[in-house]
Amino acid sequence: MKYTPLLFCLLCFHTFLYGQPDTSREALAAKAGFCHLREEYKTAIRLYEQAFAIKAPDPLEAYKAAEAYALDNNTEKASYYLHIALEKGWTEADWLLSDPYFDHLRQTDPRQWKEITTIAIEREKQLEKTLRLPQVRKAINQMVLNDQFLRRKRVLEKQPQQIALIDRQIQACDSTNLLKTQQIIRRYGWPLIRDIGKDGQNNLWLLVQHADQYIPFQKKALSLMEKFKGTDQINSENLAFLYDRVQCNLNHRQYYGTQVEWGENGSASGFRPIREEDKVNDRRKQMGMRPLSLYSLTYGFAYTNIDQVQAMAQEQAATIRCKNWIDSALLYYKIKAFSQTYDYYNLASTIPDGMSNAEMHNAAVLFAKIFNETHEDKYAGISTDFLYLLFLRKYLTAGMLKNEPAFQQLHHQKWREISGQLK
Structure with a gap:
């Protein structure tokens, strides 16, 4: 299963x-x-x-x-x-x-x-x-129940047509849950344990944690949770999870080691890259969390602590690998081997904290130029992907879009979304 x-x-x-x-x-x-x-x-x-x-x-x-x-x-x-x-x-x-x-x-x-x-x-x-908000707790818990009912149903289903139908139901359920969750947070901020109980707050966090297509919403929820950090009205472990989730979604290294790499078979194979990994268990202890060597067992794999030398070596190796891929991409760009340029930049973008904001902006400009020359949508797509990440990181400005000639022919949906929000 x-x-x-x-x-x-x-x-x-x-x-x-x-x-x-x-x-x-x-x-x-x-x-x-x-x-x-x-x-x-x-x-x-x-x-x-x-x-x-x-x-x-x-x-x-x-x-x-x-x-x-x-x-x-x-x-x-x-x-x-x-x-x-x-x-x-x-x-x-x-x-x-x-x-x-x-x-x-x-x-x-x-x-x-x-x-x-x-x-x-x-x-x-x-x-x-x-509780102060028992009906809100009830609504939150029901959303998670509905979500899990559909996902379990999909796991058990064998017929492709029925799986496709359930997938559409899951998509509709996710959209409905997101709207309801946003409404709750707009009205109440981040509900405290005395408002909706520990289980209600945990289930609310679960809904936010998995709204990965709506990173600004995750960031908003995180900022509301952080106001209560260190109090008995917030779940510190959930705060750490969401902080890491947002960091990963912004292509940064995680901080508390809560996020794992998932394989194609649905199994976890290890942790996603962690900033200053040698200190992660100290940070986890401050948040009341188990060390990684125990936490990893929950996902079915073993973890061995590393020291500062090993942690620095890992980060340096990733930085060098990313730089080499960017250099390769730029060499292929010079000889107009655009497909290889795309492949190597795509590889570089998979390294958390590998590319600086300036390097991502340069890549966005480069791929916009390639799109203007080739009119191939994949180059517009990767250009706007870089721009959207810069937008989420609050690096991109309206002036950067307006003043760069290469961007003026981009009419990708995500580009219009970015442009509209910056205005």
């Missing part, structure tokens, strides 16, 4: 909610969570039980263990861990009621299921009485 980064985030989120347990125990729990996500439930069960023998589960761990036992058709153990989750503070009744992992429990032991769900609904009602 394939799984989405959003599901990974749901799994990774419990450090802030429930604290940081013993290191060896946390490693076991992280590995169990990864196996659970892959529906390797027998291995997940074994690892969870080993972890719980060291220290009792927190609410999310108990809930995940219940899911694993439910997949193993062990209704007794599934019920046992659901009761523990509820006793320790699990409050997302809507999630529980729609969770497909518990289909077997619903069908084989309806009496037990009714007892569990009755407790969950009552606990949620009690929580809502303590």
Whole structure:
């Protein structure tokens, strides 16, 4: 079964909610969570039980263990861990009621299921009485439920026509969720834990975190979250995640090591480049986050800490590689081998913090000139891609567009968007 980064985030989120347990125990729990996500439930069960023998589960761990036992058709153990989750503070009744992992429990032991769900609904009602914006929390949580329902449905579907239909439904759901999320943030700013609860705030963050096509919106949400940094009304780990997400979307190195490289098979292979990687665990500790060697286990790969010499060597190697690709691109430009120019600049653009703003502007001008000569759309496209990134970084000005003759023939949709916003 394939799984989405959003599901990974749901799994990774419990450090802030429930604290940081013993290191060896946390490693076991992280590995169990990864196996659970892959529906390797027998291995997940074994690892969870080993972890719980060291220290009792927190609410999310108990809930995940219940899911694993439910997949193993062990209704007794599934019920046992659901009761523990509820006793320790699990409050997302809507999630529980729609969770497909518990289909077997619903069908084989309806009496037990009714007892569990009755407790969950009552606990949620009690929580809502303590919140300032309970209906906002409800709406946020429902958006995430709808999102996950469609994505799980797509994973299980085998027919191409139905997959295409579900993809359109997901796209429509994403658009609707984005509009609703923007409306919430425009009206309330960044809702605090006392407003929508920890789960509501976490789910709101998830919706923002995955709005990668709307980077200005992510930046706005990040700026609102940062106002509450260091208080008990914000999730520091979520703040770190979104900060890194924005940095990566601006083609910078990440700072806290929250973002991973995803392979074509849906598996994570390592972390995206990290600025001053030798110091990253210190930064993570300040935010109440686990070291990378433990966090990586949640994604199914091992990580070894590096020292300052190794970190500097990595950054220098990336800088040199980027410079060589730019030099190659410019050499090919001189002999009008434009396709190779495109390929090498495209490679250079994949290095986080590899190209300076000035180098990206020069590339945008160069490709605009190539487009004016060849009228091939791909050159207009890469030119406006560079310009859009500069716009997002707040480097580009209206004067830069207006005063550069090469840009005057660009009528690419993204160029018009940039020009309009700068005006």
